[in-house]
Amino acid sequence: MTTSTLRFRLGRLLVAGCLMLAGSLPLAAADNPTPAQQQAERQQTQPGNNAPMWREVRSGDSFFTTNRGPEAGVLIQSEGDTWRHLRNGPVTFYGGILLMLVAAAILIFYKIKGPLTLHDAPTGRLIQRFPRYERVVHWLTAGSFVILAVTGLAMLFGKHVMIPVIGHSLFGYLMVLGKNVHNFIGPLFAASLLAMIVIWARDNVWQSIDALWIRKAGGLITGEHVPSGRFNFGEKTWFWIGVTILGLTVSISGFVMNFPNFDQTRNDMQIANIVHSVSAIVMLLLAFGHIYMGTIGAHGAFDSMKTGYVDETWAKEHHEQWYNDVKAGKSGHPQG
Amino acid sequence: MARMKFLCDTERCIECNGCVTACKNENETPWGVNRRRVVTVNDGVPGERSVSVACMHCSDAPCMAVCPTDCFYKTEEGVVLHNKDACIGCGYCFFACPFGAPQFPNGPAAFGARGKMDKCTFCAGGPEENGSKAEFEKYGRNRLAEGKLPLCAEMCSTKALLAGDAPVISDIYRERVMRRGKAGEAWGWNTAYGKPEQAAPAAKEAAK
Amino acid sequence: MLYHIFKNGWEDKAYIDARVFGLDKVKAEVMTWTPERVQDVTGIPEAEVLRIAEMLAKNKPSTVVWCMGQTQHTVGNANVRAMCILQLVLGNVGVSGGGTNIFRGHDNVQGATDVGPNPDSLPAYYGLAAGSWKHWCKVWGVDYEWVKSQFASQAMMEKSGITVSRWIDGVLEKNEAIDQDSNLRAVVYWGMAPNSQTRGLEMVEAMKKLDLLVVIDPYPSATAAMAAMMRKDGVYLLPACTQFETSGSRTASNRSIQWGEKVIEPLFESKPDHTLMYAFAKKFGFEKELCKNIKVNKDKQGWDEPEIEDILREINRGAWTIGYTGQSPERLKLHMKNMHTFDVKTLRANGGPCDGDYFGLPWPCYGTPELKHPGTPNLYDTSKHVMDGGGNFRANFGVERDGVSLLAADGSASKGAALQMGYPEFDHVLLKKLGWWDDLTEDEKKAAEGKNWKTDLSGGIQRVVLKVYGCHPFGNARARALVWNFPDPVPLHREPMYSPRPDLVDKYPQPDDKKVFWRLPTLYKSLQTKVRDISKEYPLIMTSGRLVEYEGGGDETRSNPWLAELQQEMFCEVNPRDANNAGFRNNDFMWVETPTKGRMKVRAQVTERVAPGTVFLPFHFAGWWQGKDMLEYYPEGAAPIVRGESVNQGTTYGYDSVTMMQETKTTLCRVTKA
């Protein structure tokens, strides 16, 4: 095909499109008979031909019924099919693959690079990194997150993964528990999430030193220590994208499904479900990284959240700016 | 035995809700659970049509496909049943079902505590022993095991609602269409059992 | 429709000539109703009327079905007769598939009517004349003088009573205005719902004024709640059991009778109606006299329970007029047992022990049970022999009127009748004149001497006339299109009491007020004139009717969760146009206000089901009063699941000019957002 014919065709399409638009506009503005009128008229001209009525049924509109159930007036809702194919298709398939790939990638990274260790010897002098209330909030969030992740994964992948192993009945019984746990822990997670955002937002604001961290990729590859504030840019990324954005998305979409008693439609809940699953999987992927770094990825990190204290060497090497602030008494955190 | 289906003849349905009451009576479903409902399109306008709708026992049942615990199963007669012991009340089947068939005893309750899903069983009970008390309490009457068809259809005063073997009921329907000399459409069959060209020969004829 | 039928010559001329009386006068009135006039009054365009008239005329036979929509008007009697005339003109009466079909609201309404709850008749429509009393006294085996002594006077005994629709006036009306000594002081509500009666606001006033109110019902019903709202004493609840807790015969709309078996023992303290009735009789001290033919058993709690079969046998012995005599309990039970032997199309048993009978022996089933009359599936059907359920029109009003014979023309008698002409009703004189007297046995002669076909307790006259000569005992006459003893001999249109059209009120006014009508003064023209312009304030037509889920006053059905779930709230159907004018939307609460100052708070159902200018309310609801839930007035745990405003709280005055039926189907109202 030459360019000229292509241009010609495009031009023709454009003209046709304009014509169609022009043609449809006055039509839309004209007094269109309602479907009910169409049906009434059709009954006059062709009794027994209910085509207008069937079109209405397919539209998913709500009709008259004495039934008081949710959306009882809707005869056929087609969105369910779209939701089913999205959920059972891409979400399950790519979600599953991504989870496995990322887990494997982290494992391989660990195998190759090993954990981040301290360059200098610990001083034995401890400084407080996380006061008690911060730790409580963290572990509440983390604990509920893990529970939600496990039960959520079971809901999405359980029947592919667990049923062939443990069978329908046992899985069913476990899932009755799992689903209720998920539904009741969910709001707890959301609450502790909000608390977490409030207490850590200030320390996660962009600082000029973060540019250095980005330039050096956090020293993950080279193993060198990059100075940073109380939280380095990696942690900040996790905080803003993982915790704040995804956490809130997951919570809100979860609430849409968890409290169906606000007249939300099935369609609302379908959309919420897809948003929930996708954001939860992405959050989980990021969480893999966070958990890795917080446990076996970096020595000392786990202790800091467990006890709330870090060795001065650790602080200096990982969060030099914060260390200096603490030493200067500017961190705002009590010293122990 | 062939494939069990429902067929609602919209030219005959008079919106008496007899099927709904019959179902409630036979299966003793609690307040708020209506396995069947009657919906009227263009209510009050000449040409209004009513449809009695319950579970259509789809060929490719969306509820089955999305159930996280895979609690559904399909019997030899094509009836879609479920195991309430494995049901977790997540509501996914309700999201997926085109016909709004799944019902929940607690309704849209907070914390998603809907209770075990309940839906039309084609009066075929559930996994428990046929005709047992446990089966009745969970799923309602097992009329199929008594050699009977669902009560909603058998009670229908105008015989608008038919239930039974697909070839037989589509034959009955076709005879009606021929007698009244007017075409119709078997309600919901395209959605539940695929487009006419994919459907069984009898259904195809009925849809013509 | 008759206008078009006459104009196009679609009437059945031969049928009319042979079997209808006085149609010329009707035709003269009909022909003044030009399509323009009809459209002005009814709003129905000519094309529609013509289409239906043609459909009926060209597709015979056809049947007309109606319920209360025709009868509950001031012109209800005229509406009903107009329908019958339509069917007569088309020749559709007395043919299979034809006739008029008046559906009854619930189980056994027909049966109740047959045994005489109407205040103007003894059982089986015998009336209240001395002869009627004597007939029944003979059936009951009591002395006429004794019965007479139970009444204040012979005049009271033979005077039509106050109808159920007017009891409130019997209480509230000034004593000098009513045609009896005292006002009503005690009322018994026996299986009757107050919310199905009009003028609820006045009814609670009447309840307040009563000395005694008794409610006999399976549920305390709205009666109890309404009374409890007004007073703290003088109300008694007697629990009656349902039809499932007792056995007995039940008559359907098609006059066929079925035997119902007791399914369960009466629940709680409830008793069947006849046990309660006997207990009353005992208390009043006439149980010995009036239950001579009825065996009385003791039930499990030691109450006296009359034997239900004996009650039916007594009816069989007395109800000769309508042929309620052949349906013995034994025959009915046999029918129930052999239901499968009946043809579903003809309703006739094909072989088996009931061979030839019509299912349920629809009355008239003449003669004694031994005569084995098969019952009459279609009334007035001349194509069958009388012993096969055939018949013809009844000669109840003499043989001639204004020089015109009332008897049917020659050749119009039922198949195989010895008299192939019109003939009067049979009595001992006519039998002797015809030389048929000797067909009676000696015993029958003794019983039939001086009697006619409906008072001869031996059934001999009926036996001879039917079996031997194939004639109909009530004669063979013409159907009266002209009912000269009614206020409007030819059915006339009259505007309802509360009309939205003052101009039509002027043109088609109600008749003059009646001073004494069923013992009460009754307003027609004066009230209509007074409210001529009320449509300025109350512009919408308000009509009421039934829902498929509920029955009657609805206390039982609204207490049934399976039904109650389907209609959970009292509602009002309003056209979108009227709703928009009043400023409310679908499912909003709204107020319906009527000229009686009745105010009902109901859910709006905005729908095209009703035309602009009309609202519809179902009448089954009760338990709310002017926006307030009456839950506290029900005995604890006895309130129905679904309660709502009763439409008849606000319905207005207006009664049929013959039957005193209340006018529920048309009044005026206005609607506002609540």
Added chain:
Amino acid sequence: MKKALFLVLTVTVGLVACGEYSQVPNYKQGNYQGKSDVRPWEGEKFAGNKQAWENALRARNQGQTEYNRIK
């Protein structure tokens, strides 16, 4: 050791999904795809006599056409 165990578990869990059967049975007449349930003719009433059960249902099916009754 721990790492190896973790790896093995991941792989097993991942591969187990391959054992999943289709959730949407391709309906074939007379081919039972259900889970454990008694079949309708195996109840008390028909005691496994499938023929009798089929006949009973066939009669019920036909009972739904009123043309049979008014012929």
